Amino acid sequence: MLYRFTQFILRIASPRVALLLFAAILLFIFIFFPLRHNRLESYAGYPLRVFDTRLFYTPAQVSESANDIGESGRHLYAVTEVTLDFAFPLLYTTWLSVLLALVTPKAWPSRPAAERLILLPFLALLGDLAENACLAVLMWTYPLIPPWLVGLSNLASLVKWGAGLAAFGLILIGSTVCVVKWLQRK
Numbered sequence: 001m002l003y004r005f006t007q008f009i010l011r012i013a014s015p016r017v018a019l020l021l022f023a024a025i026l027l028f029i030f031i032f033f034p035l036r037h038n039r040l041e042s043y044a045g046y047p048l049r050v051f052d053t054r055l056f057y058t059p060a061q062v063s064e065s066a067n068d069i070g071e072s073g074r075h076l077y078a079v080t081e082v083t084l085d086f087a088f089p090l091l092y093t094t095w096l097s098v099l100l101a102l103v104t105p106k107a108w109p110s111r112p113a114a115e116r117l118i119l120l121p122f123l124a125l126l127g128d129l130a131e132n133a134c135l136a137v138l139m140w141t142y143p144l145i146p147p148w149l150v151g152l153s154n155l156a157s158l159v160k161w162g163a164g165l166a167a168f169g170l171i172l173i174g175s176t177v178c179v180v181k182w183l184q185r186k
Contacts (some may be wrong), residue, residue, distance in 0.1 A: 002119060005119070006115060006116065006118060006119060009094075009097050009098065009101050009118050010101050010115065010118070012098065013098045013101035013102050014098075014102075015102070017098055018095060018098045018099055018102065021091055021092075021094055021095035021098060022095055024091050025088070025091050025092055025095060028084070028087075028088045028091070032084055032088075033084070033088075036076065036077075036080050036084065037050065039073075039076060040069055040073050040076065040077060043068075043069040043070050043072060043073035043076075044065070044068040044069050044073065045068070046068075048065065048068075048069070050077075051065070051131075051135055051153070051157075052081075052085060052131065052132070052135070052157075054157070055154075055157060055158065055161060056154050056157070057150065057153075057154065058150065059145045059146075059147045059150045062138055062145050062150055063142070063143070063145045066138065066139060066142040066143075066145070067142075067143075074139040074140070074142055075139070077135070077136075077139045078135075078136040078137075078139035078140050079136075081132040081133070081135050081136040081139070082132060082133070082136050085128075085132050086129065086132060089124070089125050089128035089129060089132075089160075090125065092121075092124075092164075093121040093122055093124055093125040093128075093164075094121075096120075096121035096124070096164070096167045096168065096171065097118045097119070097120075097121045097122065097167075099171045100117055100118040100120070100121070100167060100170060100171060100174070101115075101118045103170075103171055103174035103175055103178060104117055104118065104170075104174055106174075106178050106181075107173075107174035107175075107177040107178050107181075108174070108177070117167075117170055120163055120166060120167045120170070121163065121164065121167040123159060123163035124159070124160050124161075124162075124163035124164035124167065126159065127156045127157065127158070127159030127160035127161075127162075127163060128156070128160040128164075130152070130153075130156035130159070131153050131156035131157045131160055134149055134150075134152055134153035134156060135153060137149060138150065138153070
C-alpha cells in the first residue's frame with residue numbers, strides 16, 4: 001500500500017500541481033484561518049493564540065481559553081478543527097510530499113530509497129489530524145479537560161511539527177544539492 005501511495009505521489013508530482021496546492025494553502029492561511037481567528041478573538045475579547053500553533057500547552061491553559069471563548073467559541077473551534085483544519089493538513093502534507101518527489105530523485109539519483117522520504121509529510125498529517133481530534137473533543141467536553149487528552153494532543157503536536165519541519169528541511173537540503181549540481185554543470 002505504501003509503495004502504491006509513493007508511486008501515486010511520484011506520478012502526480014509536477015511544478016503545476018505544487019503551485020496549485022500552494023495556492024490552495026494560501027487561501028487557508030490568508031482567508032479561512034484569519035476569519036476563524038478573528039471570530040474566536042471577538043468571543044475571547046483579547047488576542048488569542050490557538051492551540052494548533054503551539055508546541056505545548058497545559059490543561060489549565062486549555063481550560064482558560066475554552067472558558068474565555070464561551071460556548072459559541074468552543075463550538076466554532078471544535079467544528080473548524082474537524083472541517084477546515086481537516087482539509088488544511090491534507091493540502092500542506094500533499095504539497096510537501098510533491099515537493100519532495102520533485103527534489104529527491106534529482107538531488108540523490110543514486111539512492112532510490114530516498115523516494116521513501118516523500119512519505120514523511122504524511123507522518124505530520126497523522127499528527128495534525130490526531131491533534132485536531134483531541135482539540136475538538138476538549139472543546140466539546142468542556143469543562144471536563146482530561147490531562148491525558150491534553151498530553152495526547154501535545155504529543156500529536158510534536159509529531160506534526162517534527163515531521164513537517166523535517167520534510168521542509170529535506171526539501172531545502174535537496175534543493176540546495178540540486179542548485180549546486182546545476183552550478184557545477186555550468
